[in-house]
Amino acid sequence: MAISVSASDQALPGAPLSARLTPPQVWGIVLLAPYILVFLAFVLYPVCYGLWLARQPSSYVALAHDPIFARAAVNTLIFLVIGINIKMLIALFLSGFFVQERRWIKWLSVIFILPWAVPSIPTILSIRFMLNPEWGMVNQLIFKFTGDDGPNWLNDPAVALAMAIGVHIWKSLPFWTLILITGRLAISHDLFEAADVDGATFWQKFRYITWPSMQTLYITCTLLSMIWTLGDFNSVYLLTGGGPADLTHVLSTLGIRYLRLDQLNLAMASIVCAMPLVLPLVYFMMKRLSR
């Protein structure tokens, strides 16, 4: 900023813009221009267009009368509040496991990252077939051991949603565990040694050393994961397709459902309805990251 002030001081008033900028600043603008163009054409314009489509109050009335929308909103909340918290708690626990210094744990951590490294489509479809009531591996195992037919996993909305959450956890647990591991490794080892000398228990070490230093990271991760999970289309769409009877939709798949039914206004209105949930999270994250 200091450069720009001094530059405009030196320039003659009324001189053309190019004369008032130093060469590095001209280059700065030229180099920033591609992203600004991308932003204007593919972020600002679509967002404004979307908001314009969502302007009619009648869309919101229609949404309020659509039971699938209410169901999708509840499913989204379950996904975020229960699913993400379970995932982050497991990640916190596993990060403690993976920082143990053993050769086999090193190897396991390399394998553990696989769900994150491979694309989600084939693995989700693989899980989908495993849960197939007749031919899937899960029910065949149940039959082998108990002689009973297993449940029709994806045909019960509650179970199907739980399975979709499971798929989401399977896919993204490695990433968050990895981040929490870096958080744990940043804690000074001396603290734990001192605690050991004082005879602190496992739980006391966690409560008074690990948690205080990881608290901020953990909460940031949870919020970030919540924002991203709002956009998790694949886990639900490819596992259940929103079914049975459109009862397992979440907001991200619902928007696409309306789009396919050619109800663009409803699609945008349903997304606008999610904004009270998204914007506070985004505001909080922006404050945190732009420091």
Place this chain on the structure above:
Amino acid sequence: MRLPSLREVSTEARLLLIGIPVFIWTMVPIYHMFLFAISPKEDAFSGKFWPDHPTLHNFEIVFREQHYFLRDFYIQFWNSLVIAAAVGALTLFVATAAAFSISRLRVPGGRIVMNLALFTYFIPAAFLAVPMYRTMATYGLLNNRWSLILAMMTIASPYAIWVLKQASDKLPVELDEAAVMDGATTLQIFRLVYIPLMMPSLVAIGTYAVLLAWNEYLYAFLLLSNDRDITLPVALGNFLAADDSPWELLMTTGFIYALPPAAIYYAFRRYMVGGLTAGAVKS
């Protein structure tokens, strides 16, 4: 050789009690996919842990495009490849230029652009998909591979700019000043000083953008629809359209599709872990 104490044994046992379930949980869906890929149809559906007659026949069918669902396999693979490479290259170009401009040249308004980019990063991609689809239709780009390339670049660049800006803020200002003293122009600083120093971050970001584009399903499925234009993940999703989908071929194709990103990930793991996780969440 010293016998381990009882305490050590019990610690080890407890660790194994965690490690074994973690291993099974991680591997089951991937192993299941692999199992289908090497099983003839009747073995795949029998629920066995290892096929009676393991075979590579499924791979042969895929590579020879000998099935209705696979008749465009090579062109779809090529589409995925071209789109991923283009997204990687364009994202690197746009993000490196922007990060250099914001961080090193301190262009007026750079901070605002950075915040706008960060804001974009936090819009869930599935929410932006609906208006993006309409926008691409307005621009007349639907069913054109550029629509997917531009859309994925839009999604990849905010994070890319942010990570690259964090990395370039760490480079000492004296470097630029010394180069200016020697009479270097801005472009020379960019090319000869900045790019070489930023290499590790650039590798991480390039890999990130390529993998993001290769793995993308939703945007590809919305923006492209002709059988010869779509990418592999969309083709995999299309298998579900039939009631009697050839699951063993679906899993084989999926396995082939999953190999390149896994290989890239493990090859660049050093950069990915250092460059991305540190940037992903600043505590």
